[in-house]
């Protein structure tokens with residue numbers, strides 16, 4: 001328990017370092033996931049990692065992420081490769097529209113005025 005206290009104190013004193021550490025850990029995990037899923041979009045083979053998103057094949061990725069967090073999703077994705085796929089932001093958006101996962105109607109609505 002004492003060690004946890006020290007860790008918490010360190011986090012309070014070094015919020016930037018803590019954030020940086022978490023960012024790095026998350027990034028490493030993300031790199032692993034991207035590698036496992038072929039480093040490109042499954043639909044259009046777009047390969048810029050900045051726009052690649054891990055997609056839960058059967059949907060519900062959003063609530064899952066809310067429940068177990070980004071890292072939790074990455075860990076699951078490494079463990080259960082059949083449940084996820086890699087999509088670029090465009091394809092992910094399109095897939096969601098096809099499945100009516102988006103709340104607002106995408107068709108016929110102009111984005112950003």
Ligand SMILES: [Zn+2]
Pocket residue numbers: 041042043044045046087088089090091092
């Ligand atoms: Zn794509």
